[in-house]
Amino acid sequence: MVILSVKRGDEVLFLFETSVNEKTDSVLRDLVALYNGQLKIQRVCMEIEELAEHGTMLPGEMIGLNEDQREELKLKDVWADKCIPSGGFTINKDPLLRRNGQQPSEAMQKVLANAITEAKAMVDRRLAKSSKTLTLKIVEEALNLLRGAVTIVYPMQLPPHDTIRMEFTNTEDLTGTQASKEVIEPSKAQFWFAGRQMLMGKLMSEYLGVNDKTKVVVKLNQLGEGPPAREAVISDPMRKEMMAAAFRRQEELKI
Template sequence: MRIHVKRSEESLFLYDAPVLSDLATLIPALAQLQNCRLRITRLIQATEDLLEHGILKREDQYGLSEEQLQSFAESDAKGTPDAKKPDAPRKTVMKHGREYIVNPDPTGRRCGEALNEELAQVVTQTLVDARAAISPDLVKLNQPTTLQPLLDAIQAIKGALMITYPMGLPEYEPARQIIEGSEDLSSKQASKDILEPATCTLWWAGKELTRDKKLADFVGKNDKTKVIAKLQKAGHGAPVRENPVDEATQKQMMAYYFKKQEEHKKLMENNDDDYNNSQWADPKVLKRNFVGMGPMMSWRPR
């Protein structure tokens, strides 16, 4: 059967599973799949930052320009402060035998040395493929999601970064931490969306699908069934019910009632009897025509 997994009113992905699946196995699999989708989302963002502004600096170097860092390094080597003026801004720089584009990070957290267009294209294509693998549009296309293509997308990004950064990324670089699974999410907003496979819950039709039963115990034994289910963190209770009317229909309804309201307002403002002077509103016009008091009537057939 096909499970349409949602979070609140947002469609996440489609998943195919036998109707006789044990929920003790199915629920962790769904949670793992969603966590992997979130991981790829974070990896795409971190990699885009890396491509645009270069490698992350150490935490004690945040806010310092490359000229300041170079000056500090030279003064440490000489033992005295270096008072020479910084070099004029450069457009490109050569490092590790490769040309990088100077693009300073406005936050001061990255080195400001972006990959050139040729190297960036190697990574960019893997990001496009990864974004397609987790796209909610797959639900509209009725395409189920499985775990292996997502893991392959992560490995593809890892391989592209190894090609473009052969000297390796520092261990504090977010993209490397996400790939290696060593990132610290305790202080990040992303931690609120991550599900614990061992404790999260699955809901369908306002009922919790308990892990000690099979999927068929709740949805029946028809393998061609399609259901909408929602994942919840443990202890969060039943998910909020969706609005019976979708956003697009609601906007159309509001536009229709607003139009009717404006028409009613105009009718109330034009509350007079001027129309009684019109010929079509005269109840005796037919009688006057017959007795010859109105316009000439023609009885000749046309």
């Protein structure tokens, strides 16, 4: 099988296993789904960290308002009494004024923290084994792990407006956020190999050759971003090794 080392910019995102006989269309679809899946897990983990610190999210009309402003406008978080974490809570006010301040118990915080650590290790190449390939099944398992931990702490489910619940149901609205700039639209997705765009309707072998036991670098981007930078002909470690060898040779000639 061919191993694709998938990059966006200069960062290696994950390794993906495919075949030279696969269609470029299906490979690109999977690469984009994996990349966007990684981003989703990152977003969910960040929000669960906030959930563990400051409880469930406030209704949209209350976000950004302090207690005095809420009282003045007669706004009440009706979900605060419905979504009480297992084991009770203590008050830890959210300085960002996004969440209701009902921090779960230490035991429940640990449940959430453990799930975050494990989910990240499943999909982040820097935390997982470097030779491990990423699959859509792994991404789904990581999401299910996070979903299960949240359900343990909040068996009655989170409020429908909570970002975490919307992420789990794929109803999140990223409009106007930094996250929206990171996600790749499937209809605009492109991938490149050796400075060439891999066009749809082709076989991978038309770009990679017929050797089905190789490892290559491909780069993801989307329409309008232009061609990604070419890979360096000489890798940085190799360049340093060559410089060190040249220095040693120079020193030998001085003797």
